[in-house]
Amino acid sequence: MISFELTKEQMLIQKTAKEFASGELKEIARDCDEHDEIPEKLLDKAWEMGLANAAVPEAYGGIGMQRSAVTSALICEELGYGCASLAAAIMAPSTFIQPLVDFGTEQQKKRYLPAYGQDKFVPAAAALHEPHFTFDVTDMHTTARQEGDAWVLNGAKRLVAFGQTARHFLVLAKCGGQAGLAHVGAFIVPRDATGLTVESVPEKTMGLKPVPKAKLSLANVVVPEADRLGEARGIDGRRLINTLRVANSALCVGLAKAVLDASVPYAKQRVAFGEPIAKRQAIAFKLSEMHSEIEAMRWLVWKAASQLDQDGDATRATTLAHHYASRNCVLIADNGIQIFGGHGYIRDLPLEMWMRNARTLTVLEGIVAA
């Protein structure tokens, strides 16, 4: 049945996330961007609300909310509307938690999840990106080689959120030398593992500046089979990557909506040649297109997310959503600057920050998980 109807629970969560984003994120976004800092209080508050960690089952001290990629996408859109950087930081631990909930064995859940069910923010993240320009998630350079009942990891990871403070990393690697998402393995690596080096100097990026990002290198890091996510049955690499791509795309929707909602009142108030620029088709048509694209982006994200929830192979829907949302997010952020003219380029207003965030966000495979 074709339906765009959210459940009552989803509407409530959406409303909560919206209020949190407008109340807590919008105002401090610029400050955080300028100083590359995120108040710990904010992360704790978001954590307490369960935005990133609601899926930790009650048995392990969590909220035990039913896993739903649609619900996560709603949260990501609302937070992304408030500030994509802060949203990425708040949601980053989901890239560790969601895969553990989805693919972890009972033993693994029991061992690792309780630490993430507490009410204080716990830094954690997946280590996915690598330091080469042709990075492709289906063919990573970081490898996992089986030796007896352990795995040996080698390679380098970049842009690992909260790398400086995380207790555990979920390192994604290519297993058995074969390309393709079916051969992606995920390994739980404690930060004190022998052979793992975390660079102390954080990695700096154009956008999503305040999210702390680290460079990791792995030299013959030995991971016992017990810490290979899913153990013998492994993980569904497609599903894992799809959850990242869908959540990233949902952030894009929120960011784009923020640009439009700032552009509409500005275009009505800014007068040029005797009337508001919104009365010129050149501007009005841009606003129309921004609106239509945001709608389309959102429905593409919902479709992919609902396929994830229905346990089907969401790869095609995810790729279409990711492609569409990424491209249009950047275009919309760019149009926002153009509507604001010089003011769009000045750091007093958020337009230039949104553009930088959009660009960084859309070149990442995933910094958040649905």
Place this chain on the structure above:
Amino acid sequence: MVDFTFNAKEQEIIKEIRREGLVLRKYARYYDEHEEELPPDEFPEAKEFAHIDKMAADRGPDATGPTAFYMCMLMHRTWGDMMRMKVPVTALGNASVTAAGTDEQKQRWARTRLSMANTEPGCGSDSKAIETTAELDGDEWVLNGEKIFVTTGIRAEGSVVWATIDKSAGRGGIKAFVVMKGTPGFELVKKEKKMGIRSSDTAAFVLKNCRVPMENLLGMDPTVKKGGGGFKGLMKTFNLTRPGVAAMGIGNIMACQEFVAEEMAKEGVQVDYEVGQHRRTAVQQKMIELEAELEAATLCTLRAAWLADKGKPNNLEASVSKQKGGDISRRGAQLALEILGAMGSSQDYLVEKWFRDARITDIYEGTGEIQRLVIARELLNYTSRDLT
């Protein structure tokens, strides 16, 4: 719960529509090349197929809303061809009767195929600028003017002609009149020749002192309205049809996209949805773009229809769907030909015809520019006077 799947019965219906569509494709080239001929009201193969509308009336539990499913059926029907296995009894003019007619009028013309004569040589989207006049003479209306681009104008038994009873009143003076074929002074000038959708007959008429009885005035109200009485009825007609037109354009591009995917696969080019863009060729990237754009337009159309099913206002969403439907009809068809290269334009295949057929989508039922105006006015809370 958010859901984008169809239940078993619905999937069955879609399958049946597409089976029918494949038969229509066998005739598609013929009627494209013989524009002067009208395809039959019913093709001989019609009896080989289930009665789809009857099937659609009962779709079981967890069925998609009727408007949303209607849009989906339109997409798949047009995937086959613009032609229909059985031409429906009603046409666009009947939608005007539904929107603006009295109950008696609705009953009277329920099974009379009526085209809609709105566009004139000097006006299209700006329908308040129409110059065809209607003057009351005793208990008859006397119509004078020219009407062009009248869809189903040849096939229909009559036409809903939009005319002004008071030019100085602007929109408020615009009224609709049912004019039956054979009425003296209602003359067919020609059948238009078009780039595409050639199986759809398009007529030009002239009205020379054409007299129709009082009761042929839709709504039966001969007074001039402030704020555009009859005009609102006309606009309501378009409210009902924008997502539908989008759906037809989408169906066309669905056909293009599937043709591209199948033919390219035969020659070893397939899209790998897993890999990042570095691992795709430019052609594969275009194939992804085509699919994503198609999906975007489809979902926007379903969304507008879903709102209608929920009884919620959808003026904005109807325009979004039409805008996106218009965009994909142009861009999607262009992408398909870019991907296919020289053989794409060969008339050995239907894809070049779909390219020509699809191009109308961004023009009729309000151009893409008009849709953008409607959307912008809603966003900005502007009237049509604030933003033109």
